[in-house]
Amino acid sequence: MKSLKFRNATQSLTSKLVAVGVIAMTAFGTHLQSQTQSAPIEEVTYRSHVASIINEKCVVCHREGGIAPMQFTSYEQVRPWAPVIGHKVERREMPPYAYDQGIGIQHLIGDWRLEQSDIDTITAWVGQGAPEGNADVSVPPAIVRSLEQWNFEEQLGPPHLVLASEPIDIPATGNDMWHRPYTLTGLGDRRCIKAMQVKPKGAAQAVVHHANSSVEVPQDDGSYERFSQLTEYAMGKWGEMMPDGVCRTLPPNGRIAWDIHMYPGGLGAMAPGQMIEANVVELGIWFYDEGYQDQARYKQDLKLYRLGPQVDLAIPPHGYEMTQGFHSFDHPVRIDSFQPHGHLRMRAASFEIFYPQTGRTEPISQVSNWSAVWHHSHLYEPDVAPLVPTGAVLVLKQWYDNTAQNPNNPDPDQWVMGGSRTADEMTHVWLAVTHLDEAGYQELLAEREQAQTEGNVVTSAR
């Protein structure tokens, strides 16, 4: 993602320069009527300015067979949608990556948000009547991958290990289902995981709500015992990548214990109202090189952190609720990712760190427009990921809206209780945590201070 940004830096700069002159007329609707009366300004066109943004940021979903309802691969397809596109990007509702601007850490891996300059370009273009521009200007075609391709494949090649859940038929109608099969890993040695992606296969994408996986290891008596949580998938999640220097371990001779939640029939994009036969969820794993496990200094794990007991969660009809969770460690840690979790009534989440020694609370991440259809795991860039000293407190908060004002709310007249069904609510956060020691913590702090002194510190881009 970052490399794409660098690749397009020149183009972005051009867009920025063009956009500056026309920024003032970006408000949707009111300026549409005045477009032909405006003083002459440099024209922002689809071919010269907008197509590259749309091709890079939108076409991945807005293409034939993609998950978006409509395609944006040509001017004919894009042009009628121009006012809506302007409206959505201006409010940062599209691309669908809800993460508050200007609050806490802004440097994320796999961040879909548009640069402000791109937003300005698009809204200026809409304001000018969404012209196509000179037909002689060729538009570089969007680079789209197969819908079956793995998300990390371009960076890392195909996964080293693909583990599939046991196939199951999902009926066309019915209530929530849970499927809990096991899959042997077949791995002979302990390895460190570099990246992971859970991918419902084919039509399974339509019905799999979430898929948790944990690792179990064999015992002497032939039984299996839980080793650790491996990863968590919920609709909209991209995948996980482990930073250099840490090891998330996959032990030898283990098995994957799946916990797959499915919502049968009528809810899928790809096979609505139909039985889905042989529903399979795949787990793709990329490993660090052999031997890395002996060099990696720290362990990383992904765990669920609760915001209070889920059984206590009760949201009244037409009412609101807020939950809070506090967690601390007896050793220093680095938080590598943050993924809030809830269902249809959850609307917002925040993550702060409270430092008892100074009494200061630091905002880390905030999502004010959370939606259950996009479960993003926010991966912090390693050089800005929060370093948490021993005893500091992670403060996790989530907000729920059971009123008719919540557009995702299917029925504001119902009490909503904590539970596993889609219609229930949940209140937890997934955090990937690297467990440091005091010396390592101090070293990382020193590295960051050094970088700051040398002016290499990453500054906020937004």
Add this chain to the structure above:
Amino acid sequence: MRSRPFRQRMRQSAALARLALGLVLLTTGAAFSQTAGDELRSEYGDLGTLLDAAWLARARTFEAIIGIDGSPTASEARERFAENLRMRANMSMADMMVMMRSYDGMEMPGSYDELEFPASNELTESLLSTHSRREVRNAYEDSSLPARAVEVLRRGHQFETRVFDILVAESVRDRPAALAAAVDAYLVESLSVPARPKPAALLLAHAHAGAFVEGFPRLSGIAWSSQWLRLAAMEAIIFEQRGASDWGSVATVEARFRGKLSDAGQNGSPVPVEMPMVPAIAPTLFSLSPQAAIILDNLNMLSSIVADVLAYPNLDNKPARIDALVAEFTNHAGSADPTIDYLVSALRAGIYNQGGPAVGELAQSERNRSRMEMGMRHFMIMPVP
């Protein structure tokens, strides 16, 4: 013919009401020039002829529906159609989608195929013919529709003609301002529809929604193709006036329209399966004047819903129902959708599904999911960033 007394009753009451209404309207004066449409005809003669025929065809479509619905020879088909509609009303969304998918790629037969077929041929012939100005002016002279409905459509047609003239006239330097003035002039008239979007649910979820399309697939196809022509022609004119005719032209729109009629869009310009709306077919017109676009779409929605009521079998008191619809659509104080909701609803139907773009090319549907599926939750799965 069961329809004759019904039609006679409708016509008698309609004639009396028209007389009364005419006296009232005479005193208010016509807001639009008698020469409306002249600019269009002088610049685009063939298009003017087609648009005249389209206006006439709409009136004749209403009469054809009434005639077929009331025909004694269609009694069996009417009962079957009524049963289908009842069954559909009780279907779950999932069942309905399964049914629709079973017809995927196949032509769904209409309930009144034997009667509809000759009526649609007659209508197509009329659409491709030249009609006198008098014939066009008197399109609704013998209409069975309630008088207020006819008057709303007439005034809407005058407004539409005025929009065409503004788009065509070289003397108009500031088209957005001219369109705004035309909107203002239209809105002060009695029996105008508002320039605020009527909720999409009025079209998509009213009690008799879908009856026209399901019962009369040929006639509705022709009606929506004609509607596509009117909107697509506006878009093409704007492009020509801007000197961008190499990308699309009025002649192309005319050819595509004729293609819809002659080969049911087999050659790349599909017959609309969703009601054509301005944001999808004439997006540049929407940019120039959102208010004008909304008025045109409100009028087109009203026409489609009136057709649904007329097409719905065994429905009593249709004139009163149509009057109620007219009252709803001409109510300027009634609820309105936010413009963004109107846009999304109009576009969600799909450009290709609404007859394809006026300018440029779309060889196949750009939709990945149906409008019905779009209303569902939990369809989102993950792309890569």
